Amino acid sequence: MRRIITATVLNQSGVLNRLTGLLTKRQFNIESITVGHSDDPGISKITIVVQVEDDRKLEQLLKQLHKQIDVLKVKDLTDMALVARELALIKVLTTPDTRSEIKVIIEPFRASIIDVSLENVTIEVTGDNDKVEALIELLRPYGIKEISRTGLTAMPRGTQRTVYNLNQFSII
Amino acid sequence: MKASWVADEEKSKVQMMSGADMLMEALEKEGVEVLFGYPGGAVLPIYDALYKKKIRHILTRHEQGAIHAAQGFARVTGKAGVVIATSGPGATNLVTGIADAMIDSLPLVIFTGQVATTVIGTDAFQEADIVGVTMPITKHNYQVRRVEDLPGIIQEAFHIAQSGRPGPVLVDIPKDISTALGAYAAPKDVSLPGYQPTVMPNLLQVKRLADAIATAKKPVILAGAGVLFAGAEKEILSLAEQHRIPVANTLLGLGSFPSDHPLFLGMAGMHGTYAANIALYECDLLIGIGARFDDRLTGDLNHFAQKAAVAHIDIDPAEIGKNVETLIPIVGCAKHTVSALLRESTSSGDTAEWVYHLSELKSSYPLWYKKDDKTLKPQRLLEIIHEETKGEAIVTTDVGQHQMWTAQYYGFSKPNRWVTSGGLGTMGFGFPAAIGAKIGNPGLPVVAVTGDGGFQMTLQELSVLQELKLPVIIVIVNNQSLGMVRQWQEIFYEERYSQSLIPVQPDFVKLAAAYGIDGAVAGTEEEARQEFARALASNSPFLLDCRVTSDENVYPMIAPGKGIHQMIGVKP
DSSP states (O other): OEEEEEEEEEOOTTHHHHHHHHHHHTTOEEEEEEEEEOSSTTEEEEEEEEEOSSHHHHHHHHHHHHHSTTEEEEEEOTTSOEEEEEEEEEEEEOOHHHHHHHHHHHGGGTOEEEEEOSSEEEEEEEEOHHHHHHHHHHHGGGOEEEEEEOOOEEEEOSSOOOOSSOOOOSOO | OOOHHHHHHHHHSOEEEEHHHHHHHHHHHTTOOEEEEOOOGGGHHHHHHHHTSOOEEEEOSSHHHHHHHHHHHHHHHSSOEEEEEOSTHHHHTTHHHHHHHHHTTOOEEEEEEEOOTTTTTSOOTTOOOHHHHHGGGSSEEEEOOSGGGHHHHHHHHHHHHHSSSOOEEEEEEEHHHHHOEEEEOOOOSOOOTTOOOOOSOOHHHHHHHHHHHHHOSSEEEEEOHHHHHHTOHHHHHHHHHHHTOOEEEOTTTTTSSOTTSTTEEEEOSTTOOHHHHHHHHHOSEEEEESOOOOHHHHSSGGGSSTTSEEEEEESOGGGTTTSSOOSEEEESOHHHHHHHHHHHOOOOOOOHHHHHHHHHHHHHSOOOOOOOSSSBOHHHHHHHHHHHHTTOSEEEEOSSHHHHHHHHHSOOOSTTOEEOOOSSOOTTOHHHHHHHHHHHOTTSOEEEEEEHHHHHHHGGGHHHHHHHTOOEEEEEEEOSBOHHHHHHHHHHSTTOOTTOBOOOOOOHHHHHHHTTOEEEEEOSHHHHHHHHHHHHHHTSOEEEEEEBOTTOOOOSEEOTTSOTTOEESOOO
16 A cells, blocks of 8 residues: 655754665665755655555554654654645657647646747646646657656645544554 | 852863764763774774773774674673774674674664765775665664764764663764864763653553453463563563463573573473473463564464464564564563553462463473483583583573574573574674673673584684683584584485585684683583583683584474474474
8 A cells, every 4th residue: 555654854964865774674665755854954854655565564664764763753644634745847849839739738737837948848747646647648649758756745734634544553 | 069150161161172082081971891892094093092091992803703792791781882993894894793783682882983074985995884884783873074073972872772672873983083173062961852762661551461461361471682671580570470470581581580480481482492382372361571573483473372462562662563463562661561560460360270281381391302322412511501500601602503502401590691693693693792791791600602613703702812811611512514504404405415514623622722722622421511610610711612413403493484383393
């Protein structure tokens, strides 16, 4: 199963290495990982999207992350009401004919063209994975030259719905 | 009484100090009395600062020897073993010992030299990214980037190594940081927001366990090394006696419960006793205390404690539920948790039938071996060592047959006398660990039980025995083979002894003589007893080369992949 996990970490050198090394050592597959400062420059927030076999493996992953000295907080957001976004830059081949067509396609995605040259345009889109995937599929027929995706970053929504099937972990 | 601002003013007086001197200052502050190490280019400033200090330094003849000695020291004293090695090869030579300490939870603080910050990353002479290399095998590690950070980092390193679940912490110090002058400020208390080990147990969970004990008919305690780290032997004994609960030990937990106690079942696991393993198989309540349910203990998990409610007491939450599904998880230090449990649990279940059943198994299926009059049986050798030392000695081993025979036949009854490489299974561990153990606890006899294979991996440390005249007795359980490999090849590979027989050997006694160390060969029980007694009485280093039955196997045994109840080689 796919889980979205955030870790609040001390911004020490090597901390990303520590976490990715840990995931490799314990045989977890990272789908994406994003890192950035929080409002405190000494503290960073890492969002990891990871494939996990079962609840027991997940519990182990959360505990192992938490065990790291530089990790302050670990949260599994998957079952929460959350906002999750990634940004993708998509370079699409264009001809004078297709350029306006592409403009129409991207509009409902609230994506924008941020670079134009004679042969191609670069489109910036922000959204959850599905939205980005959908846009990429629509643009594919025109010829995609290059894609650059940031991976998912996420946080829980301000208001949480009542949770009925909370996973019962022994201890977090 | 001075006003507080006076103290503050004194503190604010800037004292300039080199990084190496700050290190010495910090070591003294931590009460470090002995260092194990080996000098080299990148640690020259540190060794120069050490030259002026009174801290004892043991110069081993290989960095691996230094770190295993520090492990032995840490295991018997409970204090962090401190190691210094130079950059590059000096640091990488420590890797086996660091991994060993990590998996067996031994507190170590390791200082490695590093090339100067100006050339880090240029593949400079003797540069190795030891922080990167040791990231997965240390509890935490640091590279010092500013000389002013040193005192704080060292204080944190000792705190992390010795608290919670102990483990190795490495501090990498670039050469220019050791020489740089910086303003020294004594560090304040450690503040690590991301590291707050839970020591006191959750009382609700303790109550749940107390309730489970009150109704259990077939409870068993599995006591591991966490009991020894916490010093909870008395509490475990009270718990077992109060509720009449039989106790099994893990390999590393030996010594946490008296081996001659009627409730003691012996060691559990691959070469454990039949009674201990059947207890774990049949129990209805398994109380794991400071044990991590390693695969060598559990065998096939589908057959492990399947009828039991599992309660797990461990200071490391990540161990709970890792291998075995746990009904009653309790995060906390073994001592505090079992004390709380003793207060909470007033009523016991009716365990009489269970205790009787297990004691029957214990007497019907004891550890056994076929005696013969011709050869020296390795099991008998260990019994002799027990008899001669009255079970009081500190005993160290490597990994393999001699290790299992020691665990089975030495009969540990007191804590912190058993030093072995459990999780990592490191050959060459026992002898240098014995050096560290003797330095840590000079009052007790120290016996390094090793194999003829393992001894040859770290025998250069004979120099240390010679130099310090350390009365360590080396007992080589010499079967002219890599015994455990040979045993597996015999049982699982149709006797194809691929590269496991080593009939060509040095004359170990002459080898010892080259280091000025007395030694003897023993080929019979009588010789073994006589020579061992002589060694013990001499109170000086001694090497005893014991020519044991060469095709002896360790039994009973759970074959890999089998359940804990499917033992082979149980006494018929």
